[in-house]
């Protein structure tokens with residue numbers, strides 16, 4: 022009780038003393054906020070994009086089988102699928118058709134896929150928001166795609182994908198299998214690759230080993246492997262970025278240290294008075310800690326909020342080129358907002374911890390001012 | 399109640415600028431009384447008062463406050479004794495600028511953790527008894543010298559100390575305000591407080607309410623008159 | 625080596641905490657060597673000021689150690705995607721070298737730092753610094769552990785390589801399979817019946833001792849320290865061996881980390897928090913008992929001790945209560 026009452030007085034006084042010196046503190050808060058903002062943007066962005074990648078992969082098949090000819094990927098014969106169905110534990114085998122298409126008019130790369138959904142009309146396509154934007158096409162428009170023989174074929178845009186996860190569908194053009202084969206000149210007996218579903222997660226490695234045994238000219242790719250690759254790639258990128266920014270953190274710390282050590286005469290006088298009228302060194306340290314905590318928390322909070330807005334509502338305008346490194350098709354996409362205590366703790370360790378440690382000794386020095394100094398002013 | 403035996407304070411010991419500010423002082427002060435320390439500048443009055451007021455520890459010698467030996471106490475306990483026993487009034491008044499008079503008066507009570515409404519009530523009561531309650535909410539830098547002086551007195555009294563220590567309290571005051579100040583000291587003395595003053599202002603040491611005058615020179619007590 | 629923001633944060637954290645512990649122990653060493661309260665020399669006045677700095681540094685170090693333990697567990701948990709077969713922190717810790725060593729030393733440091741702060745608090749209750757040398761010697765014992773922690777943690781993260789096949793809770797903790805190399809897996813093999821008996825037995829013993837200690841049987845001090853520590857260890861042991869089963873409602877899932885997750889309403893934080901609080905206050909209360917003889921502590925120490933004993937008893941009681949309640953109401957069916 023007594024303790025709470027004391028802390029309330031200390032917080033009150035810390036606040037008023039920060040306010041009285043707002044000119045000195047405002048610069049610190051701005052720089053602090055900026056540092057938190059940059060670091061939080063990096064951390065939020067990678068975390069969100071990692072999650073995005075996971076959602077992409079969630080819908081993707083457990084194993085993808087590609088055929089290799091002379092070390093390069095080639096079309097895979099449809100009869101391979103029958104071989105794969107014989108493997109025990111495999112619940113579904115399916116041939117896929119997909120292609121990259123470079124559109125000279127919008128000079129962008131798209132992914133064209135075919136899905137054998139019932140009722141898929143020939144001569145019609147579905148497209149992602151990104152494609153629609155860069156082709157300036159909307160529902161009901163006609164678009165022209167250049168085929169393998171150099172002739173253009175036109176398709177009607179039947180609909181665009183809703184932007185649930187834009188990263189997944191932004192560059193997609195979806196058409197029927199017949200159109201696809203006609204457009205790219207692929208015979209009926211071939212697919213781009215074959216996908217498999219394996220019910221039991223633990224058997225996937227075994228199944229992929231069996232695939233290699235039965236069809237030695239293929240390459241099975243496990244979804245978990247892709248996931249891991251993504252994870253490492255993103256974690257690594259953001260880690261490197263953070264390391265690059267350690268320079269700015271150090272600069273900030275030196276700035277903070279300097280602010281904390283360079284007490285004005287007025288500040289020294291105040292601490293001397295407090296000591297003289299009965300405040301203990303420990304109590305002045307508590308007061309100074311509250312001051313530091315108030316600065317830290319307000320800057321941290323502001324930095325986090327700005328970063329949140331920046332990453333999830335302003336499409337990470339500042340870091341996009343560095344972090345994403347994908348095709349030009351993704352001009353702007355929204356990441357699904359997500360934030361967890363883990364990211365917050367990470368950021369606390371990278372910003373508040375160094376700041377606090379940099380200011381412990383200066384605030385101790387300040388609090389150790391002799392009480393009798395007040396008698397000699 | 400206050401007892402010093404053979405107290406010496408040396409600054410910067412074993413360094414070229416070594417300086418002995420107080421030398422072998424033996425002193426005893428008891429009862430509710432007003433004691434004035436008098437002497438030329440640099441004679442060690444302030445140092446002696448800060449030793450008695452538990453602000454610094456003696457280099458050698460013993461200081462007893464209410465029978466308790468204080469020079470080997472921890473800083474924390476020393477502070478605790480200081481805020482429960484002493485009220486200080488400084489030469490420059492030393493009010494904290496930018497906050498109100500009331501907050502200044504309440505400041506010594508913060509670390510005691512007394513609830514806000516009790517502390518505030520006490521502060522307002524003190525300000526009223528010094529006829530300055532109407533200035534409670536003004537910022538201290540806007541107060542006149544006499545008003546500021548009374549705020550400083552109120553601040554010294556907030557923790558209900560038994561001993562008031564004032565170092566050159568009238569240095570910046572004109573004659574009328576100095577007399578006011580001594581009147582206030584007399585009231586405090588009559589309410590049972592012990593008062594220690596350091597001053598070379600005749601208005602202070604020649605005042606008839608003073609019980610005891612201690613003269614100092616070069617850190618030594620040279621003369622005493624009661 | 626895995627480069628991840630959280631790993632960098634942990635590196636930063638352990639570097640900075642090591643730094644402040646080094647400063648604190650350097651100051652502590654000076655104090656141990658030159659302390660003389662009877663002397664009014666300027667050196668002594670300086671040393672007295674340093675005690676404030678050391679206390680502040682240690683309080684911050686303790687706070688950051690708590691956060692660091694949290695972040696460490698959370699990081700290893702979130703890194704599990706990188707390792708085939710790892711499904712939570714248990715698997716990641718088993719990858720690379722020193723994973724469990726790092727965790728263990730973090731826990732040890734947390735408890736010791738907590739006890740140090742208790743001692744420091746008691747020392748502040750008396751006017752003549754009665755424990756000053758003892759507490760700074762104790763600090764000098766903690767310091768190398770913090771450096772060791774930094775070293776182990778770095779070695780662990782440097783040894784991590786994505787893609788290493790590891791075994792996780794599933795295989796790590798199931799008694800039917802080979803135990804692997806994890807120290808935790810050894811705990812599973814232990815017959816749960818005996819352990820249950822030990823769990824309730826030690827809870828009973830510890831609370832009995834605590835009760836009598838609280839009532840003034842000072843001779844029991846050390847026994848209470850030992851029984852509190854024993855209860856802590858047995859509880860962690862039990863949590864892995866049988867308590868976790870009731871929370872997961874799965875007969876073979878023994879993971880000590882999964883209860884920290886949202887699926888289990890973060891109950892793990894509460895349970896571990898109570899265990900740590902219980903062992904710090906319990907061990908602290910007992911360790912202090914020899915100091916009752918010191919004159920200046922005769923007044924304040926018994927009050928602090930009683931408070932600590934009470935806190936420890938309460939926390940342990942609620943721990944046992946929650947665990948028992950869960951065992952009672954769980955849908956788990958174990959057929960023996």
Ligand SMILES: Nc1ncnc2c1ncn2[C@@H]1O[C@H](COP(=O)(O)OP(=O)(O)OP(=O)(O)O)[C@@H](O)[C@H]1O
Nearest residue numbers: 409410417419437438439440441442443444445446
């Ligand atoms: N911290 C210090 N370090 C070194 N010397 C000091 C220190 N504090 C005071 N002194 C010296 O001690 C001597 C006594 O100072 P003190 O302030 O006690 O004198 P005083 O009698 O109060 O003088 P005045 O009437 O001018 O206020 C002075 O010469 C001063 O320079």
Ligand SMILES: [Mg+2]
Nearest residue numbers: 443444445565
């Ligand atoms: Mg003076």
